[in-house]
Amino acid sequence: MKLQGKTLFITGASRGIGLAIAKRAAADGANIVIAAKTTEANPKLPGTIFSAAQEVEQAGGAALPLQCDIRDEASVQAAVAEAVARFGGIDILVNNASAISLTPTPDTPMKRFDLMFGVNVRGTYLCTQTCLPELVKSARAGRNPHVLNMSPPLSMREHWFKGHVAYTMAKYGMSECTLGHAGEFRPLGIAVNSLWPRTAIATAALQMIPGVDIKMCRKPEILSDAAYLILTSDSKTTTGNFFIDDELLAQHGITELDGYSVVPGTKNFIPDFFVD
Template structure:
């Protein structure tokens, strides 16, 4: 990657972002003075999950960003359209789309409720497609104004090892649908100068999903903090859109590419304990 481009004055719209990796990415952008729209459902506190869209907005404003909160659900076209319209009205355009919202259920096929299957498809795959699609007019204007537009989706490399589909088919379909959106949009939007990439952590990240779904406190202890994804996302989003598109990045590889090779500061617990590889990555 070449010399980074500051996010000062740039406008980002993100699905989710009330906590975890999304919040960390938004906080890193806010430190540059970016404008940030959060479209998320978490309006009121949930005892199972930390933070709301409002606590996230306050944190981002303290970090230096200007924030618009839109309480909404990316499963519904009109709510996404409203968020995009409000963002353009407030900030004058959109330069960055981050598809962060995601639902997870690792149940095998015979016990996965179809309601959960539909939820994962609607949020992960359809929601990412919808938010990107709705932002395209604004992103094309950003490209014409040479404002370095990017779409970044939190989804994995497409790994056809049957282990992953065989272990949790519903979730795998939903996440790979997000990645196919990256693959297709990168090709489709290359002539427009709009970068489209995916980012995935090499290790598990200390998040509500890891704590509540993947393995609890023991897994958290073998994880890294969301900051590693935030720093990698920042490196991608500040790279020239004409040169950085169509990639399925791993956070470690992005940081290594800009000269960062010491990842100790990202460990939840310091030491030499083995970190847990994330889903969809072969050992």
């Protein structure tokens, strides 16, 4: 059990991709800190930190549900302190929480702009900064520490910017954290990588975007399985990468992907953004 006894701090883990990553790690017996905002059920967006904790425990892990706004420094500091008090440290940070608005400039209110930059860029940077002392301790103890940002490969093509400049800048801000922190933390033995899907992923949040056919998507489990491969790799050598889910799985001999399809047998999937 490669992640048994390890502690993962996962942002936005109350549902979707974050929860799938949490449950995959929990199957090894990992400790999962569910750092998210949702404490009360919403029929349009199911999942709370408490329901996620139940699913993590059912999967075989220990769960600590913490209400946390990753835009707020005090909130993140308190969550990290509570995680350390409960589990004794943090070995892995998964920066999964993200805000999206696929809108052109005239249709992007500054409040939405600030939300995307506050969650995607500031939140990723803040969580990494706050968890860093614990990740350093993890490295010194030989516990293979990782930071995983759920963000895309950097591609400076007009195509990826022109339809939604604000969103692209915000997601690329997360990826720039990967690029910079990988170099900064390499001497410390802390890995920093990004992971991104080839296709659209069927999540509750995606279903709120008009016109998306969920039947032409893959399940979050393709990302959780890919994330597991990254988080169990050697932190001293596997760092600074921008992984694409199906490419990474293929590198590990996993080429039969039909089980990840929402509808088995699907050949034409909705492509995700930012993959050239």
